[in-house]
Amino acid sequence: MTRKEIFLQKRYNSEKRFxxxxxxxxxxxxxxxxxxxxxxxSTGFSAFQKTLxxxxxxxxxxxxxxxxxxxLDDIKNADYYDLALxxxxxxxxxxxxxxxxxLKRMVSYIFDTEIKNHLLKNPDLLxxxxxxxxxxxxxxxxxxxxxxxxxxxxxxRRVSDYQLTVYDKLIKDEKIISKFNFSFFTRxxxxxxxxxxxxxxxxxxxxxxxxxxxxxxxxxxLAAIYLEEFAPKNKIxxxxxxxxxxxxxxxxxxxxxxxxxxxxxxxHLPRSTSLVGGITLSLMTLPTIIIAARASLKAVPPSIREAxxxxxASRMQTTMHHTVPLSMxxxxxxxxxxxxxxxxxxxxxxxIGMVAFIxxxxxxxxxxxxxxxxQVYLWAESAExxxxxxxxxxxxxxxxxxxxxxxxxxxxxxxxxxxxx
Amino acid sequence: xxxxxxTTILLLGFTTYYFGKKKALLIKNxxxxxxxxxxxxxxxxxxxxxxPAFIIFSLWSIFEPxxxxxxVLTDYSNQGYLSDExxxxxxxxxxxxxxxxxxxxxxxxxxxxxKYQNLNSIAQNSKIVVILAIIIFSTLFSYKKISNNxxxxxxxxxxxxxVLFTASLAAILTTLGIVFSLIFETIRFFKVxxxxxxxxxxxxxxxxxxxxxxxxxxxPDLYKDAFGSVPLFAGTFFIxxxxxxxxxxxxLLSGIYLSEYASKNVRKYVKPLxxxxxxxxxxxxxxxxxxxxxxxLREIGISLGLEVSSESALAAGAVxxxxxxxxxxxxxxxxxxxxxxxxxxxxxxxxxTKSETIKKVIFPAALPGIVGSILLGVSRAIGxxxxxxxxxxxxxxxxxxxxxxxxxxxxxxxxxLIGDQQxxxxxxxxxxxxxxxxxxxxxxxxxxxxxxxxKYREKYD
Numbered sequence: 048m049t050r051k052e053i054f055l056q057k058r059y060n061s062e063k064r065f066x067x068x069x070x071x072x073x074x075x076x077x078x079x080x081x082x083x084x085x086x087x088x089s090t091g092f093s094a095f096q097k098t099l100x101x102x103x104x105x106x107x108x109x110x111x112x113x114x115x116x117x118x119l120d121d122i123k124n125a126d127y128y129d130l131a132l133x134x135x136x137x138x139x140x141x142x143x144x145x146x147x148x149x150l151k152r153m154v155s156y157i158f159d160t161e162i163k164n165h166l167l168k169n170p171d172l173l174x175x176x177x178x179x180x181x182x183x184x185x186x187x188x189x190x191x192x193x194x195x196x197x198x199x200x201x202x203x204r205r206v207s208d209y210q211l212t213v214y215d216k217l218i219k220d221e222k223i224i225s226k227f228n229f230s231f232f233t234r235x236x237x238x239x240x241x242x243x244x245x246x247x248x249x250x251x252x253x254x255x256x257x258x259x260x261x262x263x264x265x266x267x268x269l270a271a272i273y274l275e276e277f278a279p280k281n282k283i284x285x286x287x288x289x290x291x292x293x294x295x296x297x298x299x300x301x302x303x304x305x306x307x308x309x310x311x312x313x314x315h316l317p318r319s320t321s322l323v324g325g326i327t328l329s330l331m332t333l334p335t336i337i338i339a340a341r342a343s344l345k346a347v348p349p350s351i352r353e354a355x356x357x358x359x360a361s362r363m364q365t366t367m368h369h370t371v372p373l374s375m376x377x378x379x380x381x382x383x384x385x386x387x388x389x390x391x392x393x394x395x396x397x398x399i400g401m402v403a404f405i406x407x408x409x410x411x412x413x414x415x416x417x418x419x420x421x422q423v424y425l426w427a428e429s430a431e432x433x434x435x436x437x438x439x440x441x442x443x444x445x446x447x448x449x450x451x452x453x454x455x456x457x458x459x460x461x462x463x464x465x466x467x468x
Numbered sequence: 469x470x471x472x473x474x475t476t477i478l479l480l481g482f483t484t485y486y487f488g489k490k491k492a493l494l495i496k497n498x499x500x501x502x503x504x505x506x507x508x509x510x511x512x513x514x515x516x517x518x519x520p521a522f523i524i525f526s527l528w529s530i531f532e533p534x535x536x537x538x539x540v541l542t543d544y545s546n547q548g549y550l551s552d553e554x555x556x557x558x559x560x561x562x563x564x565x566x567x568x569x570x571x572x573x574x575x576x577x578x579x580x581x582x583k584y585q586n587l588n589s590i591a592q593n594s595k596i597v598v599i600l601a602i603i604i605f606s607t608l609f610s611y612k613k614i615s616n617n618x619x620x621x622x623x624x625x626x627x628x629x630x631v632l633f634t635a636s637l638a639a640i641l642t643t644l645g646i647v648f649s650l651i652f653e654t655i656r657f658f659k660v661x662x663x664x665x666x667x668x669x670x671x672x673x674x675x676x677x678x679x680x681x682x683x684x685x686x687x688p689d690l691y692k693d694a695f696g697s698v699p700l701f702a703g704t705f706f707i708x709x710x711x712x713x714x715x716x717x718x719x720l721l722s723g724i725y726l727s728e729y730a731s732k733n734v735r736k737y738v739k740p741l742x743x744x745x746x747x748x749x750x751x752x753x754x755x756x757x758x759x760x761x762x763x764x765l766r767e768i769g770i771s772l773g774l775e776v777s778s779e780s781a782l783a784a785g786a787v788x789x790x791x792x793x794x795x796x797x798x799x800x801x802x803x804x805x806x807x808x809x810x811x812x813x814x815x816x817x818x819x820x821t822k823s824e825t826i827k828k829v830i831f832p833a834a835l836p837g838i839v840g841s842i843l844l845g846v847s848r849a850i851g852x853x854x855x856x857x858x859x860x861x862x863x864x865x866x867x868x869x870x871x872x873x874x875x876x877x878x879x880x881x882x883x884x885l886i887g888d889q890q891x892x893x894x895x896x897x898x899x900x901x902x903x904x905x906x907x908x909x910x911x912x913x914x915x916x917x918x919x920x921x922x923k924y925r926e927k928y929d
Contacts, residue, residue, distance in 0.1 A: 058821055058824070059821070061821075061823060062821045062822060062823045062824075064823075065823035065826070065827075066725070066729055066822075066823070068721050069721050069722060069724055069725025069729060070725065071721075072717065072718040072719075072720075072721035072722040072725065073721075073722045073725055073726070073738060073742070075718055076718060076722060076742050076745065076790070076793050076794075076797075077738070077741060077742070079745075079790050080741065080742075080744060080745060083748075083756055086756065086759075086760055087752075087756070090759075265635075266635050266638045267635075267638075269631065269632050269635030269636070270632070270635040270636035270638055270639065272632055273629075273632035273633055273635060273636040274636055277629055277632060277633075278636070286640065287636055287637070287639055287640060290639040290640050290642075290643050291639045292914070292918055293643070293911060293914050293915070294639060294642055294643060296844060296847055296848075296910065296914040296917075297646070297851070297907065297910060297911070297914075298847075298848075298850070298851020298852070298853070298878065298906060298907075298910055299851070299853070300851065300853045300878050300881055300882070300903070300906070301646055301650075301851070301903055301906060301907050301910075302646075303885075304646075304649055304650060304881070304885075304899070304900060304903040305642075305645050305646050305649045305650075307649070307885065308648075308649030308650065308652075308653065308900065309645055309648070309649045312649075312891060330642045330645070333638060333639065333642065334639065337639070361621065361625060362625075363625040363628055363629070387747065388747075390749075391747075391748070391749025391750070391751070391752075392749070393749065393750065393751040393853075393854050394750075394853035394854055394857075394878070394882065397882055397885075397886055398881070398882070398885050398886075402886060402887075420749050420751045420752075421751075423749075423751050423752065423755060424751050424754075424854065424857075424858070427751075427754070427755045427758065427759075427858060428858075435759070438755055439755075442752050442755065445749065445752070446748070446752070449747060449748075449749070453747065
């Protein structure tokens, strides 16, 4: 080979190498995405299943302190705790007092309510024996799902050897059942992992986004119309534009400080509510929507405006009747993307107090509430093992909403946008 | 009550629209030419009916409480009470008149409650009367003015334009809001803590200043070692540096590959996939970093004989870097795509290979835009909160070992302000001071980045 050929070969090799680097970079990003999604889904998947223990409950009127023919109200007001304890103790007739306590801890602490609700559904069961499904405690739940090692020393485990023997017996009798976890979607947050649900977070997020939409969308669209169609080129306009561009890149936590320092400290709006959260996030999404709306107003060709003006429409009529409606698909899809960003935002909500432990489902934006990302943070910080799968499941729900919103944005854009060529 | 007044104004506005339109139609039917469409007469009347009343209504609602308070307290204001005492007295009065007060009721309090209730009912009644008077006056006045040669479109459009202009001021208002919310607490903070100690102090330990009894005098020496921001700045820039070490090469290379090498089909599918990374909420990244990346790095470290904290700067920085990849890749992709084709053609014509063209022609040409995108990425890394809060520790260590835990400005703000805040406490004020520095630093970075991008645009547009 001549020197020239060697030189050429070198150059070709470096060309190949460079191309490879690019491919490697992209594959790194994509592999990370795959690992990430796999990890979240594989940990979170099991949270959608709930472990239940089937027990036989004898609805003994004496234990409930009920009369011969109790009314429905009596049944409702009776104390079911003793009956529930008795039921759990019946799982192992030879159990001593400590062991009975351990038996009780195999189910969730609302086991008496579950037994009561079963009776309330069929009141004629009084005095009879019926099998009832009780929510298993989160430790047992984790053992059943295999997330929790059994073969470690007893004091490192949350489940005692005794509970494990009872558990194995129950498994053999097919008394342990796995069902779809509806309560994860219908219950509010709880300190107990087996009872914790995302309903309050979902409703809170919904209200937050709604408030955010109602404030940021009109203001942003009006501002965009002014800046794109009417604003004279002067210092005020320039200043507004600089402001918008900067706000778009201000860290979200600074907006949280704004919410805390002004909305809570000066205007005394109620803490921890989705109203304050929504207002804070709307200030954050404002620049995003303004930029999107301006871009789609800009994309409407001047010929439309000229045609309207030539027909005698005023500038305001041209804008309101022709330019703005034509720009709406782009604006709307930008708005949805902005709201999706707001939905995933955590830090500002933490600062305005939406991290409080809320175990009720909010009924209006004025009620204290959680939100999905904050719920993720709260559960992730919780030490209990059972919450790990809950966090992942909550993330799956959050990602699901985000994907839906982004798809909606794409559909709005492609279905309704006029193509100018 | 306010809601009723508000809806009444709104309803009256809607009804006057029809009256205005009707009158215009009557004029039109008598074969006279109108100067605007009939509906503009309706708008004109509705605006005149609702807007002045609405402005007076909002001003009244804003100033009413202050004025009532002043009037209630006039009897006591010259008797040498402290303003705090008067405020407390007034709060008691308000609570008692709403039936929410359970303390001792003095004769003064009773008198002031009677006065308060009297004033309130006077204020309420006069408010309704004034607003009704304004509505009637302005509506009748403008209704009379409607005639065939009275212009209505121009004023209506002027009004609309004013509304649009006001909306565009929202951006300025937000910036002002940020500055105001930060500046007062920051100034108060620097009154207690010398600026010098804040900037050059090397110990950040705000929990030290926690005093249960607020009236107890706090030893100023206590503050001295508590609010040194050097570890926070070091931690912030260190984690941002680790993040950029991952984000810049990967983001840039994938941006270059996507814009120069990838076929249309690959681009169509790969680009949105990478952009998914930008859409994942940061709290999710934080969870992933804490649950998977942290322990993973720890295991690797242990197998290499290194001591790795499970909450390490490396874990937070690495995950943050991955979060920033799509920003850099799509921004640099855009920048590279907009480099004129003639530059590439010229280079190819000289016999350069594709990679040589990229390295020696396109990259230098696109450099300002790329620097701009990197600066925006840095600003994001500095402002990122949740990943650090969840994956790198909360104790501010001054360290440059990526395997130890450090804290950042944003994480400390969260640590201080999570839960109940006590305004007036130097700890809370410190969070606002940190917020101010964060705002200023990111502002500078953003302005710089936008300047670079603008310069680049001017070059090729």
